[in-house]
Amino acid sequence: MLNIHARTKINTAAAVWILLLTWACSRTEPPEAESPVTVQAAKVQRSSIQRLIRARGVLHPFDQASVVPKISSPILAFYVNRGDHVRKGQLLAVLESRDLAAAAAETKGMYEEAQSNFRSTMAVSLPEETAKAQVEVQSTREAVDAARNLYESRKGLFEKGALARRQVDEANVAYAQARSQYEVALKHLDALEKAGREEQTKAAQAQLEAAKGRNQAAEAQLEYSRIYSPIDGVIADRPLYAGELASVGSPLLTVMDVSRVIARVNVAVDELPFVKAGDPATIISVDPPSELRGRVTVVSPALEPNSTTAEVWVMASNPGELLRPGLSVQVSIEAETVRDSVVIPTGTILPLQDGTVTVLVVGADSRVHERGIAVGIREADKVQVLKGLEPGEEVVIVGGLGLQDSAKVRIEKSDRHE
Numbered sequence: 001m002l003n004i005h006a007r008t009k010i011n012t013a014a015a016v017w018i019l020l021l022t023w024a025c026s027r028t029e030p031p032e033a034e035s036p037v038t039v040q041a042a043k044v045q046r047s048s049i050q051r052l053i054r055a056r057g058v059l060h061p062f063d064q065a066s067v068v069p070k071i072s073s074p075i076l077a078f079y080v081n082r083g084d085h086v087r088k089g090q091l092l093a094v095l096e097s098r099d100l101a102a103a104a105a106e107t108k109g110m111y112e113e114a115q116s117n118f119r120s121t122m123a124v125s126l127p128e129e130t131a132k133a134q135v136e137v138q139s140t141r142e143a144v145d146a147a148r149n150l151y152e153s154r155k156g157l158f159e160k161g162a163l164a165r166r167q168v169d170e171a172n173v174a175y176a177q178a179r180s181q182y183e184v185a186l187k188h189l190d191a192l193e194k195a196g197r198e199e200q201t202k203a204a205q206a207q208l209e210a211a212k213g214r215n216q217a218a219e220a221q222l223e224y225s226r227i228y229s230p231i232d233g234v235i236a237d238r239p240l241y242a243g244e245l246a247s248v249g250s251p252l253l254t255v256m257d258v259s260r261v262i263a264r265v266n267v268a269v270d271e272l273p274f275v276k277a278g279d280p281a282t283i284i285s286v287d288p289p290s291e292l293r294g295r296v297t298v299v300s301p302a303l304e305p306n307s308t309t310a311e312v313w314v315m316a317s318n319p320g321e322l323l324r325p326g327l328s329v330q331v332s333i334e335a336e337t338v339r340d341s342v343v344i345p346t347g348t349i350l351p352l353q354d355g356t357v358t359v360l361v362v363g364a365d366s367r368v369h370e371r372g373i374a375v376g377i378r379e380a381d382k383v384q385v386l387k388g389l390e391p392g393e394e395v396v397i398v399g400g401l402g403l404q405d406s407a408k409v410r411i412e413k414s415d416r417h418e
Contacts, residue, residue, distance in 0.1 A: 057265030
């Protein structure tokens, strides 16, 4: 009896326990509370932003001259070495020129002789024909005087009735003929004097000019033996040595002006409309580390062959001649400044694989919402927003990587972005 009663109690307790367990398992446990992700955010602002156009380029000297001799002759002496600084007009080298000096002396003597001949020619008497013409003029002038006197005498007698009219007319005709002969003789003399003098002068002048030209050519050849610097700069190359032959067409020295340098860069065609001569720019060198402030001096009007770029020159002073031609540099051109733009920090942008640009906007519900935006000018620390955001909205700048849309966040204050 006791065993039956004990088993009944045990079965009843087990049934109650199973019922309690079933009821507990059928209850739904309350969900755990969602933990917010700590992020840093910044407000969308209005500010000025500058369009920076960056490109890589190569440095060139401000000016360069390859000094090429105009005559072929052995080098007598050099007065400069590689690396020497020179001034415009400074004597750099001298070539052998004894034969040229002799030729110059000879032509100088010929020129002086031609000058003497010219002076003599200008001082000589008139030719014989001119002298005859002068005698003819004198005789015809006397004939005119005689004919005039005869005419006036007969005219006076005629008026007194002592002479016939016919004799007066004959005297008048003779007077007219004498005047005509005098005028012809006078013109003949003038023509002889003028033509003779001009021809003699031209001949003497031509001889003088020819002698002068030969002398100047000889002196120029002699001067070509002295090599001068055409610009201020530094001797970059001197391939020959004293005693070697300097040849026409082969550079004797190379002079570079590196007090200023020019960075030549290729700018993409879509950025060219924003670049103009006079824009400030910075030339940046990594090795040696240096930054030079300069300006755009040339914007090529034509595109480079087989590319969609155009060459732009940026010139800057080169203190201490630290940067050398041929160095590869980075150039940053300050093309334009856009005022009152909507801007956000660079770190807020989340570029996607399809090329779109998004940001995470913190809503009033403390949740982030992914939003596509259109961007414009980019600087190192901020980006222009063309559409998609309004000033005053908050965007995630730190901690947004991997966040899902509508994730709950807690904003942590940042010293950099209030």
